[in-house]
Amino acid sequence: MMYVIVSMNGILAEQSKAHLEALADYVPRNALRRMGHYERLGLLCAFMCLEKATGDCKSLACAPERMGIIIATCYGPVDSTFSFLDSALESGHSLTSPTAFSTSVYNILSTTISMQTGITGPALSLSQGAHSLSAAILQADLWLKSRRADYVLLGAVDQYSAQLNSLISELNDSAIIPSQDLALFMLLTNDADTTGRYIICDAGHGLRVEDNIAETLAGKQLSNPHPAPCGPLYSLLQAFNNMVLEKQRCCLAIPGQGFSYVDVKRNHESHKF
Amino acid sequence: MIKAARVMITGMGVVCGRHASLPELMDYLFAYEGERLCSPPTRFSADLPDTYPTFCLPDKLAAELTVSGGTLSVGMANMAARQALHQAGLDIKPSRVGICMGSSTGASLNFSDHYFARKQGMPGYPHSMQMAIRQNPAIGLARQLDDEMTGPFFTITNACSSSTDAIGMGAALIRQDLCDVVLAGGTDELSLISYLGFIRLMVHDLAPCKPFDAERAGLNLGEGAGVLVLESEEHLRQRGAKALAAVAGYGNAVDAYHLTAPHPQGRGLIAAQQRALNEAEIAGENLTFINAHGTATKDNDKVEALIFKTMFPNTMISATKGATGHTLGAAGAIEAAITVQCLLDGLLPPSPGFINYDHELEVYPVQKTTPITGNYAMSQSLAFGGQNAALVFKREQI
Numbered sequence: 213m214m215y216v217i218v219s220m221n222g223i224l225a226e227q228s229k230a231h232l233e234a235l236a237d238y239v240p241r242n243a244l245r246r247m248g249h250y251e252r253l254g255l256l257c258a259f260m261c262l263e264k265a266t267g268d269c270k271s272l273a274c275a276p277e278r279m280g281i282i283i284a285t286c287y288g289p290v291d292s293t294f295s296f297l298d299s300a301l302e303s304g305h306s307l308t309s310p311t312a313f314s315t316s317v318y319n320i321l322s323t324t325i326s327m328q329t330g331i332t333g334p335a336l337s338l339s340q341g342a343h344s345l346s347a348a349i350l351q352a353d354l355w356l357k358s359r360r361a362d363y364v365l366l367g368a369v370d371q372y373s374a375q376l377n378s379l380i381s382e383l384n385d386s387a388i389i390p391s392q393d394l395a396l397f398m399l400l401t402n403d404a405d406t407t408g409r410y411i412i413c414d415a416g417h418g419l420r421v422e423d424n425i426a427e428t429l430a431g432k433q434l435s436n437p438h439p440a441p442c443g444p445l446y447s448l449l450q451a452f453n454n455m456v457l458e459k460q461r462c463c464l465a466i467p468g469q470g471f472s473y474v475d476v477k478r479n480h481e482s483h484k485f
Numbered sequence: 486m487i488k489a490a491r492v493m494i495t496g497m498g499v500v501c502g503r504h505a506s507l508p509e510l511m512d513y514l515f516a517y518e519g520e521r522l523c524s525p526p527t528r529f530s531a532d533l534p535d536t537y538p539t540f541c542l543p544d545k546l547a548a549e550l551t552v553s554g555g556t557l558s559v560g561m562a563n564m565a566a567r568q569a570l571h572q573a574g575l576d577i578k579p580s581r582v583g584i585c586m587g588s589s590t591g592a593s594l595n596f597s598d599h600y601f602a603r604k605q606g607m608p609g610y611p612h613s614m615q616m617a618i619r620q621n622p623a624i625g626l627a628r629q630l631d632d633e634m635t636g637p638f639f640t641i642t643n644a645c646s647s648s649t650d651a652i653g654m655g656a657a658l659i660r661q662d663l664c665d666v667v668l669a670g671g672t673d674e675l676s677l678i679s680y681l682g683f684i685r686l687m688v689h690d691l692a693p694c695k696p697f698d699a700e701r702a703g704l705n706l707g708e709g710a711g712v713l714v715l716e717s718e719e720h721l722r723q724r725g726a727k728a729l730a731a732v733a734g735y736g737n738a739v740d741a742y743h744l745t746a747p748h749p750q751g752r753g754l755i756a757a758q759q760r761a762l763n764e765a766e767i768a769g770e771n772l773t774f775i776n777a778h779g780t781a782t783k784d785n786d787k788v789e790a791l792i793f794k795t796m797f798p799n800t801m802i803s804a805t806k807g808a809t810g811h812t813l814g815a816a817g818a819i820e821a822a823i824t825v826q827c828l829l830d831g832l833l834p835p836s837p838g839f840i841n842y843d844h845e846l847e848v849y850p851v852q853k854t855t856p857i858t859g860n861y862a863m864s865q866s867l868a869f870g871g872q873n874a875a876l877v878f879k880r881e882q883i
Binding site: 276277281287288290293294296297298300301304305306308309310313314315316317318319320322323324326327329330331332333334335336337338339340341343347350351354357358360376379380382383385387416417418419470 | 531533589593594597599603604618619623624627633635636637641642643644650657658660677686736737756869870871
């Protein structure tokens with residue numbers, strides 16, 4: 213695995229919910245009307261990532277049918293799911309909200325991004341807890357190597373939900389809980405003519421974190437394992453912001469839920485990022 | 486596209502509705518004379534003025550599949566995977582075996598019973614919530630098969646095209662030599678959330694569904710799982726086993742048009758079909774038949790029909806959701822298994838539910854058992870969000 217991060221953008225809310233007013237600069241107000249917080253969070257982050265790559269959020273780095281979208285999420289559009297359930301509880305089963313139902317599907321964000329950017333290449337959404345981001349990065353590699361897409365817009369998004377946090381906390385479970393809104397988008401390519409400051413060189417996941425994690429990870433540098441949905445998302449953000457090493461492994465390990473990792477290294481041939 | 490190693494199918498497993506295996510489902514389809522095996526759901530109650538028919542597992546089987554404490558989605562996936570492995574003659578080994586599972590309900594926050602109870606101040610059902618957040622289909626299946634497995638594992642949540650995409654992804658893992666064997670498919674249990682949701686979207690028929698029929702009035706939900714064993718040709722040769730068929734091509738494209746409705750001219754579906762045909766290196770006229778998504782909703786069948794009559798005017802169309810219901814994230818895998826089995830049998834079954842020709846659609850899905858002779862067939866899926874996916878299968882017994 214070896215591909216270049218052409219551009220990257222992250223949104224990490226300071227407290228619970230992120231401020232997303234800037235999305236009005238990218239999307240017409242009428243299009244925002246039915247969009248939930250999860251879609252807004254991801255869409256703003258995606259636009260800013262595209263803008264970093266080309267200087268213009270409306271310009272894609274390639275033809276729209278040659279750009280793919282991959283979204284990784286742990287819990288998806290949580291607000292819409294609870295909104296649908298609340299409508300069933302408060303209004304009765306026969307008056308549940310069809311809008312909340314249709315926006316509670318986990319591929320709502322890839323749909324929203326494709327509609328707002330015009331991307332018509334392949335699109336995929338993945339959800340597998342701590343392994344979601346590493347799975348998405350592996351999937352991007354499959355698409356780029358097989359030339360299904362020339363560029364992949366890869367996002368990892370999970371929103372804060374007080375209700376979900378409360379319900380999971382009651383379980384006394386080690387499940388990861390988003391304590392604040394998180395979104396990370398990367399524009400990836402293996403086009404030899406494209407440059408970027410970082411390269412993704414490996415990713416993976418496994419089931420048995422109970423085995424010695426240090427051995428499993430072959431003694432490589434571990435960033436601080438930080439409980440977060442979408443696997444090593446926090447760590448990856450930290451790595452890009454503070455990277456002092458030539459190569460860094462961003463890892464998340466949770467007893468009972470396995471581990472996942474992403475390796476990034478500097479690309480000395482470029483300063484485009 | 487890079488031409489790489491061929492991807493062989495060596496085993497198939499299915500559980501859906503009243504059918505506990507792929508042979509049982511095929512027997513039903515070929516013997517079809519109008520009896521529809523659907524009924525209102527029994528595992529949850531909905532406070533609605535009408536009851537809607539669904540294609541659910543018998544309660545006894547559903548209970549057996551969850552006896553170990555997992556979700557029904559993972560239990561069904563495990564049952565289908567073991568059938569597929571048995572047919573392939575494979576013992577699962579922990580290394581270089583991947584899992585790609587598509588799911589919708591089975592990978593979502595499916596704990597309405599616990600949520601409602603907690604909102605009303607009652608203790609609720611913590612176990613059901615714990616399962617919903619813990620029992621991810623791909624990871625859950627891996628743990629049930631062999632927790633020494635190293636993966637990779639993927640749970641694809643592309644709504645109703647999830648398992649078609651899962652099979653395409655599994656084939657890519659083998660083509661790029663990342664795995665020798667991949668268990669690829671999908672699984673989805675019926676839930677109160679999906680039941681109420683589709684009814685409120687006004688796309689669930691009160692009667693058994695009628696794909697491509699002039700009087701079609703929507704889908705019927707179902708539940709089930711389908712799993713294919715995908716294997717590299719080299720691995721197959723090394724163990725001296727035989728293939729059933731090959732995954733010849735896969736395509737995926739998004740409409741970029743609407744949250745719930747397909748593009749009226751089928752823009753994304755055409756692109757997905759073309760990508761699958763290109764990868765298979767065949768033209769559309771080489772297809773013996775197409776297994777349609779055929780949900781029996783007005784919009785879906787209209788778009789598929791437009792493409793069938795303009796781009797595949799001489800290709801036979803098969804529509805099988807009248808036998809299975811719409812199993813959402815499992816539908817693509819179940820229909821992939823039916824498609825491959827039809828290629829192997831050299832026969833197409835009747836399309837349950839179709840009676841009245843629709844002069845607007847101009848599509849006659851196969852209505853009686855029909856012999857076929859070609860080697861290629863396509864199975865396609867459309868999904869919420871304008872997701873489209875297509876697979877081309879080739880009869881290729883080696």
